[in-house]
Amino acid sequence: MHITSRDNPKIKHFVKLATSKKYRREAGQFVLEGARSCKDAFDSWLQNDLVINACFATNKALEKYSDYIDSSWFESFDQFYTIDEEISQKISDSQYPQGIFVIAEYSETVLSGDLLDANGKYLILDDLQDPGNVGTLLRTADAVGVDAVIMCKNCCELYNPKVLRSAVGSIFRLNIYSAENLNIVAKAFKERRIRLYASVIDKDAVSVTNAGLGKGCGVVLGNEGNGLCADDISLCDERITIRMHGNINSLNVATAGSIILWEMCRGDDL
Numbered sequence: 001m002h003i004t005s006r007d008n009p010k011i012k013h014f015v016k017l018a019t020s021k022k023y024r025r026e027a028g029q030f031v032l033e034g035a036r037s038c039k040d041a042f043d044s045w046l047q048n049d050l051v052i053n054a055c056f057a058t059n060k061a062l063e064k065y066s067d068y069i070d071s072s073w074f075e076s077f078d079q080f081y082t083i084d085e086e087i088s089q090k091i092s093d094s095q096y097p098q099g100i101f102v103i104a105e106y107s108e109t110v111l112s113g114d115l116l117d118a119n120g121k122y123l124i125l126d127d128l129q130d131p132g133n134v135g136t137l138l139r140t141a142d143a144v145g146v147d148a149v150i151m152c153k154n155c156c157e158l159y160n161p162k163v164l165r166s167a168v169g170s171i172f173r174l175n176i177y178s179a180e181n182l183n184i185v186a187k188a189f190k191e192r193r194i195r196l197y198a199s200v201i202d203k204d205a206v207s208v209t210n211a212g213l214g215k216g217c218g219v220v221l222g223n224e225g226n227g228l229c230a231d232d233i234s235l236c237d238e239r240i241t242i243r244m245h246g247n248i249n250s251l252n253v254a255t256a257g258s259i260i261l262w263e264m265c266r267g268d269d270l
Helices: 009-021 021-027 035-046 059-064 072-076 084-090 131-144 163-168 180-191 230-234 253-265
Strands: 028-031 052-058 080-084 099-104 121-125 146-154 177-178 195-199 218-221 239-243
Touching: 009 021, 009 028, 009 052, 009 084, 021 028, 028 035, 028 084, 028 163, 035 052, 052 059, 052 084, 072 180, 121 131, 121 180, 121 253, 131 146, 131 163, 131 177, 146 180, 177 180, 180 218, 195 230, 195 253, 218 253
Parallel strands: 052 080, 121 146, 121 218, 146 177, 195 218, 195 239
Antiparallel strands: 028 099, 052 099
């Protein structure tokens, strides 16, 4: 089916999902765009790990991104629609859209102790608000191979389109758990005897290179502007920091988190 009108109900539904967190929650759906992310979504769909409700693509995208867009999608998925370039521009969150979009159903896995491996490696995000930072950290966590990312509910929404664009499909390869707050996380980690480290800016904290990060640990990253509050730091077993030179005394949280993730996993066969 080819869609030519911006007023098509499916297009209107896509736009509302892309622009409203409340509407995403009510519908239980989220949107993706871009050839790579949509391919990752279909790979997850083929493995029965994701429910895809609709896919839209321009004819130009079908030709240009044929390495990503498998023709079998057309044969096995009856909610595949071609759209005009004008509609692609309307529904895209990007200045230069690639012309391929997906609507999918999202799920939430709430953290519980039985989901944690006593020898696992975990990244915990507490009160991160910038979607680009969250997406970058998810992509880095995917790259180094952590066992899971845990997002406290005071973070920005996982299915925010800007998070998904920055993560570039990593949400389909990562275990991502939600937790009401860091108290819940700390309790679950204590039950499994997994050490919890607070990332802080403090010259008296242990250097990340000397902390012995590895199996059986989780690192907590805090808010971009304020870091972790004192109460949340007290829930952790140890404070760690990144030693810096010159006049630099802080790093963007995504940059700092990427350094810590590398240190946590560098002993693995990456």
